[in-house]
Amino acid sequence: MLVVGGGLAGAVAALAARARGATVLLVRRSPGATALFGGAFGVAPDLDALPGDPLLGRRSPLESARRLAARRPSHPYAVLGVHDLDEALGFAGAQLSVLVEPADGRPRFLAHVSGGLAECGLCLHSQAAGDLRRVRGLAVVVGFSGHLGFDARLVAAGVGRLTSAGGPRSAAVEASFFTGPGDGALRPFDLARALEAPGAAEALGAAIRGVLPRGASVALLAPVLGINPAARVHARVEAAAGLPVAEVVSDPPSVPGLRLDATLLARLAGAGVEVLDGEVAAGGGPGRPVIVAGETVEAGAWVVATGRFIGGGLVRRDRMAEPLFGLPVIASETGAAGLTLAGRSPVSLTFRERTAAQPLLAAGVAVDPACRPLDEAGEPVHARLFVAGALIGGHEHAADQTGLGVAILSGWLAGRGAAGEAT
Amino acid sequence: MKHDVIVLGGGVNGLGTARDCALRGLKVLLLERGDLAAGASGGNSGLIHGGPRYMLSGPKVTERACRDSGYIQRLAPHLLFRIPFLVPFTSRRERQSLWERAVAYATEVFFSTYDVYQPLKRGKPSVRLTAEELYRLEPGLRPGLHGAVTFDEWGIDAHRLCVLNALSAKGHGADVRTWTEAREVLREGGRAVGVSWVDRVTGERGEARAPLIFNATGAWSPAFARRQGATVKMRPGKGVHLVMDRRLSDYAVVCNAVDGRMMFVYPHQRESWIATTDDDFYGDPDDCEATADEVEYLLEGAASVFPSVRQARLTRAFWALRTTLHDYGPNEDALSREHELIDHAAEGAAGLFSFVGGKLASYRAQSEEVTDRILRELSRRPVACQTHEEPLPGGEAVADAAALAARHGVARAVAGRVVYRHGSLAGEVLRLCDDDPRLRLLVCREEGILAAEVVHCVRHELVRKLVDLRSRLKLAVGACGGLDCARVAAQLTARELGWDPERTRRELAELLEAGWRERRAVLSGAQLAQEELLRGAHWAVGA
Ligand SMILES: Cc1cc2nc3c(=O)[nH]c(=O)nc-3n(C[C@H](O)[C@H](O)[C@H](O)COP(=O)(O)OP(=O)(O)OC[C@H]3O[C@@H](n4cnc5c(N)ncnc54)[C@H](O)[C@@H]3O)c2cc1C
Numbered sequence: 003m004l005v006v007g008g009g010l011a012g013a014v015a016a017l018a019a020r021a022r023g024a025t026v027l028l029v030r031r032s033p034g035a036t037a038l039f040g041g042a043f044g045v046a047p048d049l050d051a052l053p054g055d056p057l058l059g060r061r062s063p064l065e066s067a068r069r070l071a072a073r074r075p076s077h078p079y080a081v082l083g084v085h086d087l088d089e090a091l092g093f094a095g096a097q098l099s100v101l102v103e104p105a106d107g108r109p110r111f112l113a114h115v116s117g118g119l120a121e122c123g124l125c126l127h128s129q130a131a132g133d134l135r136r137v138r139g140l141a142v143v144v145g146f147s148g149h150l151g152f153d154a155r156l157v158a159a160g161v162g163r164l165t166s167a168g169g170p171r172s173a174a175v176e177a178s179f180f181t182g183p184g185d186g187a188l189r190p191f192d193l194a195r196a197l198e199a200p201g202a203a204e205a206l207g208a209a210i211r212g213v214l215p216r217g218a219s220v221a222l223l224a225p226v227l228g229i230n231p232a233a234r235v236h237a238r239v240e241a242a243a244g245l246p247v248a249e250v251v252s253d254p255p256s257v258p259g260l261r262l263d264a265t266l267l268a269r270l271a272g273a274g275v276e277v278l279d280g281e282v283a284a285g286g287g288p289g290r291p292v293i294v295a296g297e298t299v300e301a302g303a304w305v306v307a308t309g310r311f312i313g314g315g316l317v318r319r320d321r322m323a324e325p326l327f328g329l330p331v332i333a334s335e336t337g338a339a340g341l342t343l344a345g346r347s348p349v350s351l352t353f354r355e356r357t358a359a360q361p362l363l364a365a366g367v368a369v370d371p372a373c374r375p376l377d378e379a380g381e382p383v384h385a386r387l388f389v390a391g392a393l394i395g396g397h398e399h400a401a402d403q404t405g406l407g408v409a410i411l412s413g414w415l416a417g418r419g420a421a422g423e424a425t
Numbered sequence: 426m427k428h429d430v431i432v433l434g435g436g437v438n439g440l441g442t443a444r445d446c447a448l449r450g451l452k453v454l455l456l457e458r459g460d461l462a463a464g465a466s467g468g469n470s471g472l473i474h475g476g477p478r479y480m481l482s483g484p485k486v487t488e489r490a491c492r493d494s495g496y497i498q499r500l501a502p503h504l505l506f507r508i509p510f511l512v513p514f515t516s517r518r519e520r521q522s523l524w525e526r527a528v529a530y531a532t533e534v535f536f537s538t539y540d541v542y543q544p545l546k547r548g549k550p551s552v553r554l555t556a557e558e559l560y561r562l563e564p565g566l567r568p569g570l571h572g573a574v575t576f577d578e579w580g581i582d583a584h585r586l587c588v589l590n591a592l593s594a595k596g597h598g599a600d601v602r603t604w605t606e607a608r609e610v611l612r613e614g615g616r617a618v619g620v621s622w623v624d625r626v627t628g629e630r631g632e633a634r635a636p637l638i639f640n641a642t643g644a645w646s647p648a649f650a651r652r653q654g655a656t657v658k659m660r661p662g663k664g665v666h667l668v669m670d671r672r673l674s675d676y677a678v679v680c681n682a683v684d685g686r687m688m689f690v691y692p693h694q695r696e697s698w699i700a701t702t703d704d705d706f707y708g709d710p711d712d713c714e715a716t717a718d719e720v721e722y723l724l725e726g727a728a729s730v731f732p733s734v735r736q737a738r739l740t741r742a743f744w745a746l747r748t749t750l751h752d753y754g755p756n757e758d759a760l761s762r763e764h765e766l767i768d769h770a771a772e773g774a775a776g777l778f779s780f781v782g783g784k785l786a787s788y789r790a791q792s793e794e795v796t797d798r799i800l801r802e803l804s805r806r807p808v809a810c811q812t813h814e815e816p817l818p819g820g821e822a823v824a825d826a827a828a829l830a831a832r833h834g835v836a837r838a839v840a841g842r843v844v845y846r847h848g849s850l851a852g853e854v855l856r857l858c859d860d861d862p863r864l865r866l867l868v869c870r871e872e873g874i875l876a877a878e879v880v881h882c883v884r885h886e887l888v889r890k891l892v893d894l895r896s897r898l899k900l901a902v903g904a905c906g907g908l909d910c911a912r913v914a915a916q917l918t919a920r921e922l923g924w925d926p927e928r929t930r931r932e933l934a935e936l937l938e939a940g941w942r943e944r945r946a947v948l949s950g951a952q953l954a955q956e957e958l959l960r961g962a963h964w965a966v967g968a
């Protein structure tokens with residue numbers, strides 16, 4: 003079996019197929035959108051919840067996904083069904099257990115660097131202590147006095163908006179840190195690397211301990227606690243600070259995104275999936291050989307998980323196109339599923355309000371419930387051709403907080419389906 | 426407080442007049458409903474050109490523009506950059522026909538006539554280029570051109586020109602209120618005696634009084650005047666520009682749109698722009714946006730000289746309305762670029778004057794003329810105009826970017842951009858880094874914006890809202906759309922202005938919204954992937 007694309011969708015497909023005994027080759031050109039995600043695995047936000055609703059009573063990701071599917075018929079959750087969602091999340095959580103907290107069927111609420119909130123189904127270990135549904139008492143957001151990139155006050159205010167819903171109280175403090183001459187100009191990756199150095203994480207922990215107000219139950223930090231998981235920055239800071247420590251959700255450039263990408267590659271290798279750096283060109287397909295990085299590759303089943311515009315799964319020059327198979331690209335989010343949007347102008351596929359759901363950015367291929375792409379007539383293109391992840395249309399994956407949930411569900415379904423067909 | 430003059434509109438004409446009035450000792454209040462240069466003064470082609478186009482129909486326009494262009498170079502040398510133009514000789518055939526040769530000759534003669542005005546603005550004389558010379562300069566031009574004639578113009582950051590006029594006016598005692606909309610002209614016995622206004626940020630309402638009201642609300646003025654029972658006749662013309670992420674060429678190239686209209690593709694600062702459409706516009710100026718059809722029209726015209734524009738990365742389309750004088754009949758292009766000052770006395774509003782028409786390049790002369798009239802109307806003794814000599818803030822001297830970079834420990838390229846924007850005040854901006862090293866944080870790598878510059882702007886450049894940084898610094902305007910800079914700039918601005926976190930997030934959402942409006946018509950290729958990234962970055966910033 004061949005998987006094209008090494009984001010979360012491709013990786014989950016490869017691992018799910020491997021778990022079913024298939025021999026899997028994964029080809030990827032570069033890191034994709036997955037390496038940019040902020041750390042919170044969005045599965046399905048609860049569209050009906052009001053800000054003041056008690057956090058403890060909030061719906062599970064599965065229930066929210068079900069409601070979302072009922073309301074948005076072109077969303078992948080509606081097309082694929084969500085009955086396997088919990089199992090797929092459980093699988094992904096277990097595969098990535100070095101980095102990710104196990105799924106427990108409950109939603110998590112994490113603070114975001116912009117002062118917003120992320121509702122997610124899975125999160126990183128380094129974020130778990132910051133789940134506002136569970137924190138009691140006082141959440142203290144800690145800024146670095148020598149660096150202006152992270153605004154503790156802004157984040158604390160975001161956390162404070164949930165206090166009345168049963169979330170913790172919040173406060174902002176500044177730890178005297180990153181005060182060296184050039185530190186003010188450092189970027190998130192530089193900060194993360196600096197904290198990997200021997201003694202740095204401990205020094206940060208001590209600085210935090212020094213400024214914590216009484217009664218602090220968790221310290222929320224900028225998402226820069228090391229890139230390399232082996233440096234154990236999070237655990238070291240926590241030990242030195244003497245209380246639970248959590249990273250908030252990042253915006254790009256995202257250190258947690260890089261960590262996830264590295265973890266996926268390590269896990270694929272560990273599971274015996276062969277990974278090839280390279281590009282798959284058009285012309286191949288199930289049973290049809292294709293040349294990748296100089297090697298001829300032939301596979302009985304294909305999973306195409308090439309992502310959306312960032313990944314390169316879709317391109318728009320004069321027209322919108324799926325470059326590998328020329329699959330038809332559909333519009334969605336408008337309610338008019340199936341509308342062919344290949345040749346339409348960007349203006350006619352977007353709304354004036356930025357925050358509206360934008361059909362142009364929800365473009366993608368249509369699939370059947372088994373993740374097989376559909377042709378113009380609505381028939382599967384090939385019995386052993388599957389797609390997964392952001393390439394599937396009908397959701398604005400980067401902005402609607404279902405991107406990684408869809409990647410996991412569709413990757414899991416496509417991988418199992420392809421393994422079944424390939425063996 | 427009582428003022429001598431109330432100026433309505435913070436475009437280049439309102440601001441230039443406010444500055445001139447202030448320099449001549451009048452108490453001025455200027456009201457602008459949005460940010461400075463929110464209208465045509467921000468959305469124009471950014472050329473301080475002499476308007477060779479008007480040489481035949483209105484040589485006065487050309488001469489005035491050239492002379493004033495020369496002055497502007499003296500007032501704000503840091504803001505201007507030379508843009509040499511090429512007018513290629515086109516032919517549909519292998520060899521030029523007799524007619525085409527005649528046109529080429531006429532073009533050459535035309536620009537040698539324009540050469541007469543060039544010394545007024547330190548322009549270089551025109552040169553006739555052979556085909557070989559032309560392709561050596563611009564190898565990306567389509568094959569088959571038979572040579573070209575050059576002419577010389579100047580580009581400018583028009584937003585900053587407006588900001589500098591506002592700062593100078595304020596420095597000389599004027600009250601400049603942005604985000605404050607003039608509502609009604611107050612009248613007493615056939616005279617205009619003041620205006621009521623509303624502050625669009627705080628919701629505060631108030632009245633201001635003055636014996637003279639100068640309405641320079643550009644394309645909004647017909648509707649504004651109508652509300653006051655007065656008439657301003659205008660034929661607003663919509664102009665759209667396309668922007669590329671980098672410079673496509675070193676020279677500006679004149680070309681023709683499908684309908685024969687003159688257009689150009691030219692480098693402007695670090696980008697290339699395609700200018701422009703010109704269509705009558707009957708709608709509400711606030712609804713104006715670029716359409717798919719305008720984008721295609723411009724691309725088609727540009728591709729007729731640079732076929733590779735089809736592969737270029739478009740980052741945004743911006744638009745504005747020309748405030749052209751009304752005339753029934755002529756095509757948009759053929760409308761006069763002259764200006765007019767309308768006296769509304771006969772409509773029962775003595776003391777109310779409206780400005781129509783004109784050009785950015787001639788704003789100073791236009792403002793001088795208006796100020797002369799204002800002094801007369803107020804029966805003041807004439808005071809000599811100084812706006813052709815008195816430098817704009819930062820225009821006093823040219824700062825040495827390399828020395829500043831070394832002194833303040835910032836990258837040379839960054840110092841260069843700070844010098845471009847702030848001229849002799851660049852040292853003041855960079856000194857902030859010495860006092861607070863955290864302000865060395867590079868907020869935008871594309872424009873070279875340091876945290877220090879954001880702070881300087883917010884403190885000294887009449888910033889009331891985060892979107893104001895778009896015009897001051899081009900923050901979140903470029904290809905990246907604010908990916909890196911938006912949140913950090915919001916945080917810095919909030920610190921300076923004491924915004925609470927809710928306000929900060931609202932401001933951030935508005936900043937992103939403004940960029941989206943300009944990008945939405947051109948989302949394709951890499952820019953579409955960038956939009957996906959941007960939406961992924963900012964989903965947590967709600968409306
Ligand atoms: C900035 C940002 C923030 C986000 N934040 C969140 C968030 O907080 N929560 C959330 O749930 N979701 C978030 N998302 C969305 C989420 O990251 C994506 O939906 C998800 O990662 C998509 O995964 P994917 O595997 O389908 O695609 P990608 O990760 O894009 O992977 C596509 C892969 O295909 C490869 N590829 C493409 N074409 C070829 C080819 N021809 N040959 C070989 N390889 C090829 C690419 O190189 C890449 O490896 C965010 C997205 C962005 C951009």
Ligand SMILES: Cc1cc2nc3c(=O)[nH]c(=O)nc-3n(C[C@H](O)[C@H](O)[C@H](O)COP(=O)(O)OP(=O)(O)OC[C@H]3O[C@@H](n4cnc5c(N)ncnc54)[C@H](O)[C@@H]3O)c2cc1C
Pocket residue numbers: 433434435436437438439440456457458459460461462463464465466467468469470471472473474605606607608641642643644645646649662663664665701744745746747748780782783784785786787
């Ligand atoms: C597409 C295009 C390209 C151009 N290119 C060039 C060029 O390259 N060179 C050149 O010299 N000229 C050029 N021009 C012309 C030049 O831009 C204009 O002549 C000039 O900017 C007009 O300035 P203004 O102050 O009169 O109007 P504007 O700049 O439109 O200012 C009017 C202001 O009034 C404000 N306002 C409206 N209503 C109210 C109210 N009720 N209360 C308070 N404020 C209000 C608006 O927000 C606006 O800021 C171009 C024009 C266009 C449209």
